[in-house]
Amino acid sequence: MARLPAGSVDAVFADPPYNLQLEGELLRPNHSRVDGVAESWDRFEDLAAYDRFSRAWLSEARRLLQPDGTLWVIGSYHNIFRLGAMLQDLGYWILNDIIWRKTNPMPNFRGRRFTNAHETLIWAARGRGARYRFNHWAMKNLNDELQMRSDWLLPVCGGPERLKQRGRKAHPTQKPEALLHRVLLASTAPGDLVLDPFFGTGTTGAVAQRLGRRFIGIERDETYVQLARERIAAVTAEAGKGSADPALLATPGARDAPRIPFGWLVERGLLQPGDVLMDARERYSARVAADGSIAVDGFRGSIHQVGARVQNLPACNGWQFWFTRRNGERVPIDLLRQQIRAEMN
Numbered sequence: 001m002a003r004l005p006a007g008s009v010d011a012v013f014a015d016p017p018y019n020l021q022l023e024g025e026l027l028r029p030n031h032s033r034v035d036g037v038a039e040s041w042d043r044f045e046d047l048a049a050y051d052r053f054s055r056a057w058l059s060e061a062r063r064l065l066q067p068d069g070t071l072w073v074i075g076s077y078h079n080i081f082r083l084g085a086m087l088q089d090l091g092y093w094i095l096n097d098i099i100w101r102k103t104n105p106m107p108n109f110r111g112r113r114f115t116n117a118h119e120t121l122i123w124a125a126r127g128r129g130a131r132y133r134f135n136h137w138a139m140k141n142l143n144d145e146l147q148m149r150s151d152w153l154l155p156v157c158g159g160p161e162r163l164k165q166r167g168r169k170a171h172p173t174q175k176p177e178a179l180l181h182r183v184l185l186a187s188t189a190p191g192d193l194v195l196d197p198f199f200g201t202g203t204t205g206a207v208a209q210r211l212g213r214r215f216i217g218i219e220r221d222e223t224y225v226q227l228a229r230e231r232i233a234a235v236t237a238e239a240g241k242g243s244a245d246p247a248l249l250a251t252p253g254a255r256d257a258p259r260i261p262f263g264w265l266v267e268r269g270l271l272q273p274g275d276v277l278m279d280a281r282e283r284y285s286a287r288v289a290a291d292g293s294i295a296v297d298g299f300r301g302s303i304h305q306v307g308a309r310v311q312n313l314p315a316c317n318g319w320q321f322w323f324t325r326r327n328g329e330r331v332p333i334d335l336l337r338q339q340i341r342a343e344m345n
């Protein structure tokens with residue numbers, strides 16, 4: 001990290017050692033051994049050593065981020081609170097903590113504690129007031145038109161996605177691609193450069209490659225590096241078959257779309273003066289005027305003002321509230337707006 005130039009990356013995703021402090025072997029009730037994280041890379045002499053290590057890479061990550069870039073770090077109760085405090089001490093500005101709730105967590109075999117069924121991600125801007133990227137529309141689209149919440153329900157990495165060597169997990173903590181898909185889609189744009197300083201099997205690289213983002217991966221274990229290379233090469237080969245149309249990798253936000261005044265629908269003949277608009281449940285109806293205003297019971301105003309007035313609300317998004325009829329079917333007026341936008345592109 002020290003060799004990379006300052007301000008050179010758009011996002012950092014880090015899945016650092018958790019410092020699990022595992023003691024002895026963990027056995028299932030049938031005495032089979034649990035594949036825990038016993039590797040040397042997860043061992044630190046004490047908490048102070050872990051903190052020194054964490055502070056060093058978090059400082060470097062902040063140096064490498066461009067001013068509006070953001071950092072994601074994932075961890076468990078063993079380390080995430082320490083990392084959260086450090087982020088704040090180093091000048092980062094925490095935007096969210098995300099709970100990744102596992103659909104299929106490992107049970108607590110000894111029955112001495114609750115099943116540890118989640119991990120936490122912290123999402124932070126480089127500093128307070130940064131104009132960081134959040135792809136609100138992409139997240140809404142991904143979530144069936146509802147705002148994406150901060151609790152994500154996803155399975156742990158398994159099935160054909162889980163890399164194996166000689167029948168055993170090739171890496172103890174391979175993350176699911178779905179998790180990285182959401183992270184990268186939420187906070188980066190196609191072409192952005194993402195750094196993963198703890199690359200492991202290259203999950204970040206594989207997903208970045210598929211989503212048209214660039215990446216840098218750092219990993220100290222040569223076996224994992226080799227696994228990551230092979231995995232990413234397979235994704236590249238798949239993309240080479242032409243499956244990734246660049247236009248489909250970006251989600252234009254509301255601000256990127258050209259503004260269409262409601263009056264244009266009338267000007268262009270998509271609606272006629274006197275046409276009736278109604279809400280989804282047909283409780284209210286309004287008539288369209290030639291100048292692009294609408295009227296209900298003597299009150300005349302924009303689609304937003306009249307929508308707010310009839311519902312007795314301070315504000316209303318008229319594009320989403322009002323509908324019209326086409327061939328007997330109720331259709332949102334937003335569809336007519338999209339028609340004009342499509343013609344403009």
Ligand SMILES: C[S@@+](CC[C@H](N)C(=O)[O-])C[C@H]1O[C@@H](n2cnc3c(N)ncnc32)[C@H](O)[C@@H]1O
Nearest residue numbers: 015041173174175198199200201203219220221
């Ligand atoms: C929790 S794992 C990351 C797993 C990865 N997200 C994946 O999906 O495969 C942490 C990784 O960091 C690597 N690592 C630990 N200390 C490191 C260091 N100082 N420099 C580079 N890599 C390191 C480990 O070898 C391990 O593969």
